[in-house]
Amino acid sequence: MNKLVSIVIPAYNEADNIFVIAESIKGVFATLNYNYEIILVDDGSADHTLERIKEYAATAENIFFLEFSKNFGHQLAVKAGMDHAFGDCVISMDCDMQHPPELIPQMIQKWEEGFEVVYTIREEDKNLSKGKRSSSSLFYKLLNWLSDIELEAGAADFRLLDQKVVNVFRNFQENEPFLRGLVKWLGFKQYAIKYNPAARFSGKSKYTIKKMFRLALHGVTSFSIKPLYSAVYLGFILSFASVLYVPYVLYAFLNHVEVSGWASVIMTIVFFGGLQLIILGIIGIYVGKMFMQSKNRPNYIIRSTNIPTR
Numbered sequence: 393m394n395k396l397v398s399i400v401i402p403a404y405n406e407a408d409n410i411f412v413i414a415e416s417i418k419g420v421f422a423t424l425n426y427n428y429e430i431i432l433v434d435d436g437s438a439d440h441t442l443e444r445i446k447e448y449a450a451t452a453e454n455i456f457f458l459e460f461s462k463n464f465g466h467q468l469a470v471k472a473g474m475d476h477a478f479g480d481c482v483i484s485m486d487c488d489m490q491h492p493p494e495l496i497p498q499m500i501q502k503w504e505e506g507f508e509v510v511y512t513i514r515e516e517d518k519n520l521s522k523g524k525r526s527s528s529s530l531f532y533k534l535l536n537w538l539s540d541i542e543l544e545a546g547a548a549d550f551r552l553l554d555q556k557v558v559n560v561f562r563n564f565q566e567n568e569p570f571l572r573g574l575v576k577w578l579g580f581k582q583y584a585i586k587y588n589p590a591a592r593f594s595g596k597s598k599y600t601i602k603k604m605f606r607l608a609l610h611g612v613t614s615f616s617i618k619p620l621y622s623a624v625y626l627g628f629i630l631s632f633a634s635v636l637y638v639p640y641v642l643y644a645f646l647n648h649v650e651v652s653g654w655a656s657v658i659m660t661i662v663f664f665g666g667l668q669l670i671i672l673g674i675i676g677i678y679v680g681k682m683f684m685q686s687k688n689r690p691n692y693i694i695r696s697t698n699i700p701t702r
């Protein structure tokens with residue numbers, strides 16, 4: 393019996409990409425001695441993504457779909473796909489052809505060599521906009537500095553996980569998983585492959601600046617409480633610095649030095665007001681996370697699927 397490889401693809405408004413990606417995966421597997429299934433997760437698309445998926449699924453028995461009740465986001469779409477994938481290994485990749493399917497044989501080969509996680513790292517590429525490249529490298533620097541996991545710059549959500557690892561993942565109930573970090577955190581035998589991302593086939597990037605910023609904040613706060621410590625250290629440093637100011641104040645008082653301090657006082661108040669709000673906000677993020685998690689709501693809701701209950 394050939395082994396089964398599940399391929400999980402999140403799709404959000406990707407109507408024109410479905411056929412292309414599914415066909416190119418088919419082409420890749422034509423040369424391999426593996427069975428495969430594709431699980432397309434429609435993340436609440438507003439275009440014809442779901443229709444295209446259903447049309448395609450009608451032509452083959454190894455094409456499955458999960459339809460979300462609304463947009464839950466890329467990370468949860470991948471998680472849902474993995475929760476429903478029962479292959480001997482599961483590969484997750486984007487819908488837009490930026491993750492080259494030609495890499496799949498190499499990933500499978502590494503998996504056969506005994507690696508349980510085969511992840512990919514995006515090489516610097518001219519196809520990506522400058523803003524995206526520098527924001528991504530800044531993101532990883534910040535993340536590594538502020539959290540306790542080491543992520544390579546350019547780590548992509550294009551990876552192969554052994555069934556063992558997927559089974560571990562299935563029990564994760566984080567309501568906003570940050571998969572790249574979680575996979576790194578899990579351990580197991582990991583192997584990294586470098587690749588050159590292709591240009592997006594059709595449509596445009598769904599990651600707006602706002603979404604990227606959110607992912608970055610989330611990536612940091614879901615892996616460490618270092619930001620809380622930095623608030624404490626900052627508090628100490630500033631209190632200490634203010635003590636240094638005391639002699640001058642005494643001197644000015646005793647010598648009746650005329651003080652014209654309006655501007656400096658206002659500046660100080662505004663600066664520290666801002667700083668306090670930032671730190672309060674950081675604490676707030678952690679409290680908010682506890683709140684969201686404590687409600688135990690399902691992380692995603694499936695409206696329909698053609699996956700038989702296994």
Ligand code: UDP
Pocket residue numbers: 401402403404405406435463464465466469485486487488490596597598599
């Ligand atoms: N995606 C998703 N839900 C979202 C945003 C994106 O399922 O809310 C999917 C999208 O369809 C694509 C993948 O996640 O398959 C990566 O998105 P995109 O290509 O827009 O990101 P980029 O490559 O620009 O980082």
Ligand code: MG
Pocket residue numbers: 486488490592597
């Ligand atoms: Mg993309």
